Amino acid sequence: MTVQKNILKVGKAIHRIDARSKVRGAEKYASDYYGQNLVWAGVKRAGIPHARIKNIIIEKTKNLTGVISVLTYRDIHGSNRQGVIRRDQPVLADDKVRHCGDAVALVLAEDQAVLKEALDLIAIDYEPLPGIFSIGKALEQGAPLIHEEHPGGNVLLKGDLKTGRGEAALEECDVVVEGYFTVPYQEHAYLETEGGWALLTEDGHLEITASTQTPFRDLAEVAEALGIERESIRIRAPYCGGAFGGKDGITVQSLLALAALHCQGRPVRMVWDREESFIAGVKRHPGSLHYRLGAKADGTLYALSAEVYYDTGPYDHLGGAILALGLEHAGGPYRIPHASIRGWSVYTNNPVAGAFRGFGVPQVAAAMEQTMDMLAAKLDLSPLEMRRRNAVHRGDKTPLGVTLISSTGLAECLDAVAEHALWKEKERWKASAGSSKKRGVGIACVMHGMGYGPIVPDYANAKIELTKKGAFRIFCGVVDMGQGNASTYLQIAGDILNQDMDHLELVLPDTEKTLPSGSASASRTTYTFGNALIGAAEALKKRILQRSAETCASDPNDGLTMVLRPGSVFHPPTGKEIPLSQIVRMLDESERISVFEFRAPVTQERPTEDENLRLHGIPHRIFSYGVHLAYVEVDELTGKVEAQRYLAISDCGRIINPQVFEQQIQGGIAQGIGYALCEDLVVARGKIQTPNLSTYVIPTAMDIPEMESIAIEKQEETGPFGLKGAGEIAIDGPLPAIANAVADACGVRIFHAPLAAGRVLTALEAKRGGKEVKA
């Protein structure tokens, strides 16, 4: 049976196929290209948050030896606007700059040293405008407008959702709790900053290789912004060195394209340095949230009022969709018959906020799950019991009033927590804290919608080719930004086609070779493309078996008994085996290729008649679930919080590769711990004060505890092999679980994240002094 041994079976913890080249340092990322005759491109950034541009002074720079070209908005012949939903972000600023990181001029130089000197020489003559640096300021009557033409003024998107009698029902509750929360920015801090290279070929083709999650969408945006034909652009997306949403949208693509148009056929490279990545890259939305949650005396949730404000910076950059997803998840995975959920995504002159793993959900989960603990305390219920009484089951309605018609495994997750040693032994652990240490345990329940919602089509086109050599070539339509989906695709194809690694090949996303399949985002990457791939693989398998039977067996019905083996077709009754390299000759060119489109199902229910909210993604149909549990220890002398143990129980449907799944969960938890405890992007008057990894601290190996991940493998009927999305759910839980644990340890709640040492110490001291805490 050795032939069968290495089949890439679904469910097996197969080692990722990209790992080998990555451990050898052989994998080529977008920033790894240097090439002959290279041109270096760099960007002059605004440096001030809001101003009208009077003049861009470039003469001196142009005359510098080694400078090839200096480009401004005048050199752009398209719309000069990019964005996913609202195209409001210029490639190069024209009338005004709206945040410190706006790109104003693009310089092309012979080498890095000249480039740096040239950028320093550019002067910009501004007429400063009053800046808007807070949500409150942006919403004031008569506030200066960031986009004068935007009908909503400084409000990018507003949502107002109501179920039942809404907040009025709070009056009918036996207990009501209230909290004001703030959540900070979070920087993606992927190890690979934004970058890539481009080339204008002799026949006028623009070839861009970039670290991106969205090559097909980028292509349309670049074409429109620069006024070039879509057909003349090609975008390739190698493995990203991390992306997490920060490369869901244009970073360097249009700039590189513009540069290439002015490089006389020479390749041009641009890679942002870390500081530029901080200044110009997008961040998780900071926000403030006002929650009021009420229950009946028996602990049944009854009414919710949630107000959610997100600071989106000066550009849309998915900030509307992020708010919408936040609102949809604002009430958590609970049955709440009456809810008023309102939200504002607001333009400011602060750094641009955009997509970041979790996409608006970690913020609301932080508020909702802490409010749940406050309510449980008031009702004298354990946090777990409070959640068990209210957890959604399949067929229940969400706080938005949408029926959960897909698999819903939250109750099983809660059961698993209740049975787990970390839950059962928590009191003993807490009691054994050392001197001047306090210990606490917290939990949080989360859910996460998958896909784009009811309007934006969530589709993928898979393509498989049987090569002349008898191998299967999988055209991967969705980017692998590090999460391993490309590898998973081979596993899916290998399982269906009964192949080992030697007979599978992979083509990474390339707008000229692979087919449009949407973004690597929204926890939909493996769900949507995986389903498409199953269709393509099944069809090709059928065709191959049928054709081999027609040709090789006496009875054409033998197609039913023939089976695929690695590199061959086998006929068990006769023991006959034919190499695929031979079968391929019986197929026409077109028959060797199988293409299948899958469109994700959407829900028909309409919790809102606001078409704009629907366009921005409300509601979803399929959700993943999770329950997180954190053990923390607080140092009473310093206020430092240490996460010491961590457990995540997840319902992400069936698991295709347990190792890859665990990677997602552990990685999400670690980012969430950073969000909860140490990551603090300081912004003053629109300017980032912590633009590097020594002042903006992300967790090191010393800061992350041992984590345990358990999967409740509940079949999702519509999922490929029963799977649901797993990319984001793990980042929704850590902040609330840790905040609840800290409150448990300290006996005082800190409403502002991150729960950094200084803040915790202040709260502890205030408590000792008997003061009410507003840390």
Next chain:
Amino acid sequence: MKISFTLNGKKIRVDVPPDRRVLDLLREDLSLTGTKEGCGTGECGACTILVNGESRLSCLMLAAQLEGCHVTTIEGVSSAKKLHPVQEAFIEHGAVQCGFCTPGAVLAAIDLLQRNAEPTRQDIREALSGNLCRCTGYQKIVDAVQGGSAKLKKGQTS
């Protein structure tokens, strides 16, 4: 300035400005792009190389400092066919996601295991605390370094 040093086992002589960053010398001039730049300021460890067997940050070193040294980059850790046991362990334990931190982490791990053949998990966390990873949460990297340690030990006894 002409500099001579041993790179991945081969003696080489290069003509570079003495203030060229070793990271640029390796990546741009010598096409060894396995060494990554994550920050350029000594905070992330993605640019880790071994100089005379010890891990160093190539973004903070200048070319002139390499004179007479033995330098190992990730490309010199294994041959095309045979991986280093630590590399194998990184693959087996799922320590690689985006892979951008991986070359640096592998080299830091090799350095650690040369000094401490059987490190505890805490030793590993300390030794690799200068190698930031934004994807894995570190646990599988720690698993991998332990796995690498076991493999190296087995390799010695067999």
